[in-house]
Amino acid sequence: MANYSTSQFKNGLKLILDGNPCSIINNEIRKPGKGQASNKVKLKDLITGKTLEKTFKSGESVEGADVMELDMQYLYNDGSEWSFMDLNTFEQYMINDNAMDDVRGYLVEQDMCVVTLWNDNPISVTPPNHVMLEVVDTDPGLKGDTAGTGGKPATMNTGVVVQVPLFISIGEKVKVDTRTNEYAGRT
Amino acid sequence: MREELKKYNDFLQKIRRYFNDQSVLEVQTSVLLSAPATDVYIDSLSVRLNQDINAEQTQYLHTSPELEMKKFLANGSGDIYQICEVFRDNEYGSHNFNEFAMLEYYRLDFDIHQLMDDITQLLKTLGVDSQVTKLSYAQAFFEYGDIDILNTDFDALKIIARKHDLSTDFEWIEDLQILLFTHLIEPKLEKLPLCFIFDYPAMQAALAKVEGKVAHRFELYMSGVEIANGYDELRHVDEYRAVFEEEIAKRAMLKKYTPDLNKDYLEGIQPSLPNCAGVAIGMGRLFAQID
Numbered sequence: 073m074a075n076y077s078t079s080q081f082k083n084g085l086k087l088i089l090d091g092n093p094c095s096i097i098n099n100e101i102r103k104p105g106k107g108q109a110s111n112k113v114k115l116k117d118l119i120t121g122k123t124l125e126k127t128f129k130s131g132e133s134v135e136g137a138d139v140m141e142l143d144m145q146y147l148y149n150d151g152s153e154w155s156f157m158d159l160n161t162f163e164q165y166m167i168n169d170n171a172m173d174d175v176r177g178y179l180v181e182q183d184m185c186v187v188t189l190w191n192d193n194p195i196s197v198t199p200p201n202h203v204m205l206e207v208v209d210t211d212p213g214l215k216g217d218t219a220g221t222g223g224k225p226a227t228m229n230t231g232v233v234v235q236v237p238l239f240i241s242i243g244e245k246v247k248v249d250t251r252t253n254e255y256a257g258r259t
Numbered sequence: 260m261r262e263e264l265k266k267y268n269d270f271l272q273k274i275r276r277y278f279n280d281q282s283v284l285e286v287q288t289s290v291l292l293s294a295p296a297t298d299v300y301i302d303s304l305s306v307r308l309n310q311d312i313n314a315e316q317t318q319y320l321h322t323s324p325e326l327e328m329k330k331f332l333a334n335g336s337g338d339i340y341q342i343c344e345v346f347r348d349n350e351y352g353s354h355n356f357n358e359f360a361m362l363e364y365y366r367l368d369f370d371i372h373q374l375m376d377d378i379t380q381l382l383k384t385l386g387v388d389s390q391v392t393k394l395s396y397a398q399a400f401f402e403y404g405d406i407d408i409l410n411t412d413f414d415a416l417k418i419i420a421r422k423h424d425l426s427t428d429f430e431w432i433e434d435l436q437i438l439l440f441t442h443l444i445e446p447k448l449e450k451l452p453l454c455f456i457f458d459y460p461a462m463q464a465a466l467a468k469v470e471g472k473v474a475h476r477f478e479l480y481m482s483g484v485e486i487a488n489g490y491d492e493l494r495h496v497d498e499y500r501a502v503f504e505e506e507i508a509k510r511a512m513l514k515k516y517t518p519d520l521n522k523d524y525l526e527g528i529q530p531s532l533p534n535c536a537g538v539a540i541g542m543g544r545l546f547a548q549i550d
Contacts, residue, residue: 100352100353101351101352101353101355102352102441102442102445103300103350103351103352103354103355104437104440104441104485105478105485105488105539106298106300106301106463106465106488107300107434107437107438107441108299108300108434108437108438109300109351109352110426110438110441110442112442124424125424126424126425126426127423127424127425127426127438127442128426128428129426129428129429129434129438132426132428
């Protein structure tokens with residue numbers, strides 16, 4: 073994989089740091105009057121999800137990470153692995169269940185997701201911004217509350233719990249924003 | 260528009276009045292020079308001239324009026340100041356530009372402490388009367404970084420840098436000192452409206468006089484932004500030659516452009532400058548701080 077010089081740094085660039093692939097989320101350049109410039113870089117570790125900060129002298133180069141983000145269809149999970157398919161190549165990728173902690177509540181079979189591959193191995197999945205989930209458990213709604221001013225917790229068919237308006241009942245499908253875990257309507 | 264221009268006009272007038280009252284003469288020096296800057300981390304912009312009249316040559320826009328003003332000083336100008344645009348290549352960052360306005364001035368028989376006091380007076384006339392903090396470079400490192408900067412060697416500094424997730428890939432200790440200052444100390448200066456840092460490690464001397472482990476240099480920070488850079492100026496032409504040769508050698512090692520030694524310039528400051536201290540102030544940065 074190619075090396076990248078600090079002058080090529082930009083948000084979204086993928087680098088290897090301490091053995092893990094990371095994505096640049098902020099790149100700040102400081103240049104003292106008489107001194108050498110430096111880049112203060114904030115990165116997200118794509119394996120652990122942690123944010124880290126590193127400072128490089130300008131001109132230093134860092135190994136790039138062979139990271140690709142591909143649109144794939146979620147097929148099924150068998151309890152230990154989750155299966156995705158690249159619809160262009162029909163190639164199937166299996167992701168271990170323990171890498172799915174943050175997203176398993178939003179995966180609906182047939183939905184298109186973004187799968188991040190590092191050296192051709194899937195390391196993370198980003199579900200669509202909105203998914204349609206079915207309510208499998210919630211308290212009965214209050215009569216007359218059609219404006220949905222209040223809220224109540226509802227458990228979805230994927231296991232995730234979302235705050236929904238009082239008028240929502242079991243069996244209904246609701247739209248959920250996967251970035252905020254918020255109710256986003258009924259259609 | 261007019262309102263903004265008026266503010267800047269007043270700013271310029273006040274500066275000129277201050278120097279006029281102190282009998283410091285305003286001068287203008289050549290912007291187009293025959294040789295580029297030798298500073299290791301400041302790059303000159305080159306200009307190709309006279310191509311259509313078969314008299315092609317390359318000249319360089321000044322990165323600071325310092326050297327030309329020093330010719331005046333060596334030839335008996337006395338106290339002088341200049342306000343001019345300067346040009347630098349390969350500048351980036353939120354406070355850095357390829358062109359910016361600089362105020363550069365020299366006071367005879369001043370040391371850096373007198374010059375810092377003088378700048379404080381100048382700032383007062385511009386309406387800045389915040390409390391002044393003066394810290395030596397070593398004190399700043401002790402206080403804000405718990406580091407004995409003058410007595411810590413390159414390897415030990417690298418260990419400290421690594422602990423702070425800072426780069427350690429440097430050829431020379433001074434570059435690592437500067438990185439540590441930028442990333443560990445500068446952020447702490449943000450809460451100080453007016454802070455002079457003085458007496459830099461000798462290896463960061465540039466064109467300042469060295470005494471023991473320190474060079475008599477200072478920088479002014481206003482709320483964490485570097486505003487001014489001042490020196491107790493080297494005097495003898497041989498000292499200048501030695502610094503330029505070292506800078507050129509370092510540029511060569513970093514595979515940057517390597518100018519020849521500028522003999523015409525050295526001729527121009529023969530045999531020496533008067534005893535003086537000088538400072539460069541970023542006009543845009545200062546204006547932003549007082550506005």
